[in-house]
Amino acid sequence: MSNPIVAIIGRPNVGKSQLFNRMIGKQMSIVQDEPGITRDRIYSECEWTGKKFLLVDTGGIDRTEEDPIKIMAQEQVQKALEEAALILFVVDARDGIMGEDKEVAQRLRKLGKPLLLVANKIDDPAKMYMSAEFIALGLGEPFCISALHGTGVADLLDKILEIIEIKKETVPPRHPRIVLAGRRNVGKSSMLNALSKEERSIVHDTGGTTRDCVESLVTLQGRDIMVTDTSGLRRRVKMDEKVEYYSALRTLQAIRDCDCAILVLNADEGIVEQDFKVAHQIQEAQKASIIVVNKWDLIEEANNPSEAKKKKKEWLDIIKTDLYFLNYSPVIFTSAKNSKGLNPLVSEIEKVMAEYNKKIETPVINKIFQDAQNLRPAPSYKGQQLNIFYVCQTGSAPPKFTVKVNSTKLIHFSYKRYLENCVRKSFGFIGSPIILNFRNNKGN
Ligand code: GDP
Ligand code: GDP
Numbered sequence: 001m002s003n004p005i006v007a008i009i010g011r012p013n014v015g016k017s018q019l020f021n022r023m024i025g026k027q028m029s030i031v032q033d034e035p036g037i038t039r040d041r042i043y044s045e046c047e048w049t050g051k052k053f054l055l056v057d058t059g060g061i062d063r064t065e066e067d068p069i070k071i072m073a074q075e076q077v078q079k080a081l082e083e084a085a086l087i088l089f090v091v092d093a094r095d096g097i098m099g100e101d102k103e104v105a106q107r108l109r110k111l112g113k114p115l116l117l118v119a120n121k122i123d124d125p126a127k128m129y130m131s132a133e134f135i136a137l138g139l140g141e142p143f144c145i146s147a148l149h150g151t152g153v154a155d156l157l158d159k160i161l162e163i164i165e166i167k168k169e170t171v172p173p174r175h176p177r178i179v180l181a182g183r184r185n186v187g188k189s190s191m192l193n194a195l196s197k198e199e200r201s202i203v204h205d206t207g208g209t210t211r212d213c214v215e216s217l218v219t220l221q222g223r224d225i226m227v228t229d230t231s232g233l234r235r236r237v238k239m240d241e242k243v244e245y246y247s248a249l250r251t252l253q254a255i256r257d258c259d260c261a262i263l264v265l266n267a268d269e270g271i272v273e274q275d276f277k278v279a280h281q282i283q284e285a286q287k288a289s290i291i292v293v294n295k296w297d298l299i300e301e302a303n304n305p306s307e308a309k310k311k312k313k314e315w316l317d318i319i320k321t322d323l324y325f326l327n328y329s330p331v332i333f334t335s336a337k338n339s340k341g342l343n344p345l346v347s348e349i350e351k352v353m354a355e356y357n358k359k360i361e362t363p364v365i366n367k368i369f370q371d372a373q374n375l376r377p378a379p380s381y382k383g384q385q386l387n388i389f390y391v392c393q394t395g396s397a398p399p400k401f402t403v404k405v406n407s408t409k410l411i412h413f414s415y416k417r418y419l420e421n422c423v424r425k426s427f428g429f430i431g432s433p434i435i436l437n438f439r440n441n442k443g444n
Contacts (some may be wrong), residue, residue, distance in 0.1 A: 004085035182264035190336035288356035297335035352431030
């Protein structure tokens, strides 16, 4: 399931963006500064006590708009509200109930979504009584906070998780998920159609106003896999800048929610800016991945076999250089249009997902680290030498290893990369990132 969305709404100046920033600041990781637009960030993946959700500040979508009803009418605000697992309706306790608050409250009631009323700007806890009048909005008791000082925000986060957790429990077990990611017209939809052929058993086209992802349950080599095609995201909506925000958000979610991301490139066009963006999202999400160079038929048509072979080599070189951060991903050449190269792709999906979930026995991984150190000891730093005491795999999908050392300060990124390469050399982990978490050994 995608990370649940929590949307912040309220009239201008009640402190939405302050609250947004405060919530992110609370031990939360800003994962993405997407989609590369310099305006205010409006969404961020948030983590609290190990649980994640996606926070959206609807006020950040158009800061020039003053009228909250008009703000709510904006397409991407509506979408955020429709998709939200929870809405935080922020009011300004100092101002008391304003006419606009009443209008927003009325609309929110109609939506029938889980909702928390948040009375902000209670900087002095002795003034919590100021929030009492908001009960008249008919949205339950307000949650008193000061976004400025952070008072009440931790409790609010606990409450948020309590509410969205209840929803999560009802979600059925999921199929492995792959996502076809890439810019427009590279052939994602064609690939989904070619992959699914008659075998597509469910077509879950969630188009329309609420969702734009096309999800299909496809049987690939006897295994049911949920394939998400992100192209629907862009196709159905008018491409203006604001809508672009929302599409990018959904693509990002689809990538974050998958097990294996397939980056689809266009053989006829080379690698462009948008391809880098998607590639980075895949890498940052630490997903298994495969790079597909589609429309290979066009290259074969325009070149004789030996030239086409040369072009293939050129493509591999370009990928190696330009997408070096995904250097562990296998590369497959396909023609979705002619259903060519799809069997190797399906085999690769199987392989990569197995690698992503692979577990290595502790004695075996320790031996590899030992050998790696013997072969090339870590360079010393300020007279001190890095010592690796013990390694064990502490997670899979993606594979994570905890490495106990004498001092984490002594780890140089080049040595870390060397160790990663040693792990890769021994165990492959094809298509999968490898996470090495260095920890100081107890007593150091
Ligand atoms: P938004 O338009 O709803 O996103 O509101 P902002 O987050 O931009 O905040 C509007 C103003 O209220 C800014 O000057 C903030 O510094 C201020 N503000 C936000 N939260 C608090 C708070 O808890 N206490 C006080 N005193 N001021 C706040
Ligand atoms: P999407 O936006 O990434 O989903 O791309 P589509 O699947 O809609 O394809 C965009 C265009 O490229 C369409 O006109 C397809 O017919 C064409 N196309 C897709 N795959 C191939 C291919 O392998 N070879 C060729 N020559 N055209 C392709």
